[in-house]
Amino acid sequence: ELKVEQNPLFLSMQEGKNYTIYCNYSTTSDRLYWYRQDPGKSLESLFVLLSNGAVKQEGRLMASLDTKARLSTLHITAAVHDLSATYFCAVDGPGYALNFGKGTSLLVTP
């Protein structure tokens, strides 16, 4: 059974601080996706990581992928309130389904 595990599941951090969200998965997939979900809203695609060592950055968020360790990280730099949301990682398969983690609920406080 394919497993996708995120930690932490809940994260409260102060504005200006840095933190990392971890995503471990059990498949040999080399493609990993990060999504953001605001309360009551749908999922917004953030990053698509396609190979071992892939790194992508957008604003204060940076995602990386280590396929050998089956680990992806989402690093938050100098957090701001607008980053408060739930972040999901997902991997392909089997087939074309995406398998999601339970999500990390991030709250950025003043």
Add this chain to the structure above:
Amino acid sequence: GAGVSQTPSNKVTEKGKYVELRCDPISGHTALYWYRQSLGQGPEFLIYFQGTGAADDSGLPNDRFFAVRPEGSVSTLKIQRTERGDSAVYLCASSRLAGVSYNEQFFGPGTRLTVL
């Protein structure tokens, strides 16, 4: 361009009733997916269409759930004899698939189904 759209946004029904949820994918996307998201959980895969046919329905929980995509565009998820446990947000997504090496899926706003 327009994103994935879903109707209705909210549906309240009584136990035992039949419901239909509609999804209109991004124009040009050949692949369409249905997921179900319960509170505090990530989306769970239900069914995937490539064109008009259901290429993978392994995620459907039981035979009360059925989905169609007759013309390869709009899809309808149908739930018979609804149960309280069916209450969740039903998400639809679409992706290009053809001509790309990855499967970035774009999600609609979801339909929140409440079974009383």
